[in-house]
Structure formats: structure tokens, C-alpha cells
Amino acid sequence: MSADAAPVLASLSAAGAPRARHVAIIMDGNGRWATERSWPRLVGHRRGAERVKQIVRACPDLGVNWLTLYAFSTENWKRSTEEVLGLMGIFARYIQREAAAMSAEGVRMRFIGGRERLDPKLQALMAGIEARTAANTRLNLTVAINYGGRDELTRAAARLASRIAQGEITAPSEADLADCLDTAGQPDPDLVIRTSGEHRTSNFLPFQAAYSEYEFTPVLWPDFSPAHLAEILDRTSQRQRRFGAA
Structure with missing residues (x-):
């Protein structure tokens, strides 16, 4: 167990309050x-990647079974070429360096977002770690790269339309659309956290987080x-989630 998390986890267990099982950040x-x-900004991104490793390792001890991280949005391509290339390099190194540890620690890693714009070598690394960790169950880690919620919904609508045209679906439902999303088969997040003090959702999981709790923290x-x-x-375990029932 993480030393930082241990004392707070003890208080959570003592209180017996239900905690979020799926956290998106x-x-x-x-x-x-x-x-x-x-x-340089890339120093911050490298430090952020180190923080990812710590949070991933702490999640199972905190009762979190699903962790979804927003790493690179469809809008982030607007940043400087140097920063974008640097970020892609950080992603590749993270996958290479953490593959063995994830396998050993029972972490299943998956990616959401459009992959066609990513470097083929990065795509191969992503597919490789997904296959290598597919049987792991201790923590489900999903990383959003080249992800945008509206883009995902557009692609999902196209998939749904194709299935309707082929006669696979006759009366499309909300569940049918969910099955066409990048996150098909995954539970919706219970809690969405945004760091750095900004108070916006930035096109992150608009369908899946419709009833999620939100927490905005000033911590970078x-x-x-x-x-x-x-x-x-x-703190958020004390909130009552009614899902519109009251």
C-alpha cells in the first residue's frame, strides 16, 4: 500500500462509506x-507521467477497480510540434517501461480515442500492451489518447447506423449506442476529478459521465x-447519488 494513502484508507474503511469504484481523471x-x-513544459509532462505510476499503484488499495485517464485530447494537436512530439515520446516510453510492472501487478491497460492519427510505432506499442495485460483484473486502466467526447459520439453514431442498415438492430436504444462507444463493456465512472483548478469538463466522457460526481481540485x-x-x-463518498430519482 502507498504510504501516502494508508492513513486515509484506514479512515475510509473505518467509516464504512461506499467509495467510487471507477474514477476518471x-x-x-x-x-x-x-x-x-x-x-520547459515537457518537464512537467514527464513529472506528470511519474505521478500516473503512483496513482495507478495506489488505486487497488483505495478500492478503485477502474481508472480512466485523459492523456491527450483531439484538440491537443493545436499545441506546438515540439510539445506534441514530446508527449508522444513520453507515452511510448511509459508503455515500454511499465509493461512488465503492469503485468506483474495485475493491471489491465486499454486505450480509447482515434488511433489513426498516431504514429504507427506508438499504435503497435498500444496494441501490444493491451494484448499482454488482457487477462489482468486487479485494476482496469483506460487511457484516452487522441480522444474527444464529441468525436467518440460521432464515430459511435456511424457504427450504430451501420448496424441498423445491416439489420442487426431494429429499434436502437441507449444501450445500443453505448455498445458502439470506445468504452463498450466498461462501467460508467462514479467520479470525475479535474486537477489544476479549472472548472470545465473539456469534452471528456460526456455520455459516460452523465451521472458521475465531479470534483475540481486546485492541485496541479x-x-x-x-x-x-x-x-x-x-469526501465524495458522503454524497448521495440519486440518478434523478429524488
């Missing part, structure tokens, strides 16, 4: 963290520790 603030220190992602996550899990 908008990892914001890497560039700002670096800029505040007069460092490179500073977001397992203890911060445990505290948020504790």
Missing part, C-alpha cells in the same frame, strides 16, 4: 507546473498524490 496542470518553475497534476485521491474519495 482529467490530468491538468503539467505545463503550468513546469512554467511556474521556469522549466504533478503534485496530485495518492493522499489527495484518498481524501477526495472520502
Whole structure:
């Protein structure tokens, strides 16, 4: 168990409150963290990748079975070429360096978002780690790369229309659309966290998070520790989720 998470986890267990099982995180603030220190933005992204490893390892001990991370949006291509290429390199190195650890620790890794724009070598690494960890069940880690909620819904609508045209579906339902999303077969997030103090959802999981709880924290992602996550899990467990019933 993470040393940072241990004391807060103990209080959660003692309280007996239900905690979020699926947490989705908008990892914001890497560039700002670096800029505040007069460092290149990529230094912040590298520090953010280190933080991902810590949060991933802490999740099972905190009762989180599903973790979805927003790593790169469809709009992030607007950033400088240097930053985009640097980010893609960080993604590739993360997959290469963490593959063995994920396999050993029971983490299943999957990706959502359009892959066609990504470098073929990165696509191969993504497919490789998905296959290598497919049987793992301790933690389901989903990483959104070149992901945008509206883009996902557009692609899902096209898939649904194709199935209707082929006669597979006659009266399309909400569940049929969900089955056409990148996240098909995965539970909706109970809790969405955004770091860095921004208060917007940035096109992240608009369909899946329709009834999620939201938490916005001023902590920049490179500073977001397992203890911060445990505290948020504790606090949000006190909320009553009614799903429109009351």
C-alpha cells in the first residue's frame, strides 16, 4: 500500500462509506507546473507521467477497480510540434517501461480515442500492451489518447447506423449506442476529478459521465498524490447519488 494513502484508507474503511469504484481523471496542470518553475513544459509532462505510476499503484488499495485517464485530447494537436512530439515520446516510453510492472501487478491497460492519427510505432506499442495485460483484473486502466467526447459520439453514431442498415438492430436504444462507444463493456465512472483548478469538463466522457460526481481540485497534476485521491474519495463518498430519482 502507498504510504501516502494508508492513513486515509484506514479512515475510509473505518467509516464504512461506499467509495467510487471507477474514477476518471482529467490530468491538468503539467505545463503550468513546469512554467511556474521556469522549466520547459515537457518537464512537467514527464513529472506528470511519474505521478500516473503512483496513482495507478495506489488505486487497488483505495478500492478503485477502474481508472480512466485523459492523456491527450483531439484538440491537443493545436499545441506546438515540439510539445506534441514530446508527449508522444513520453507515452511510448511509459508503455515500454511499465509493461512488465503492469503485468506483474495485475493491471489491465486499454486505450480509447482515434488511433489513426498516431504514429504507427506508438499504435503497435498500444496494441501490444493491451494484448499482454488482457487477462489482468486487479485494476482496469483506460487511457484516452487522441480522444474527444464529441468525436467518440460521432464515430459511435456511424457504427450504430451501420448496424441498423445491416439489420442487426431494429429499434436502437441507449444501450445500443453505448455498445458502439470506445468504452463498450466498461462501467460508467462514479467520479470525475479535474486537477489544476479549472472548472470545465473539456469534452471528456460526456455520455459516460452523465451521472458521475465531479470534483475540481486546485492541485496541479504533478503534485496530485495518492493522499489527495484518498481524501477526495472520502469526501465524495458522503454524497448521495440519486440518478434523478429524488
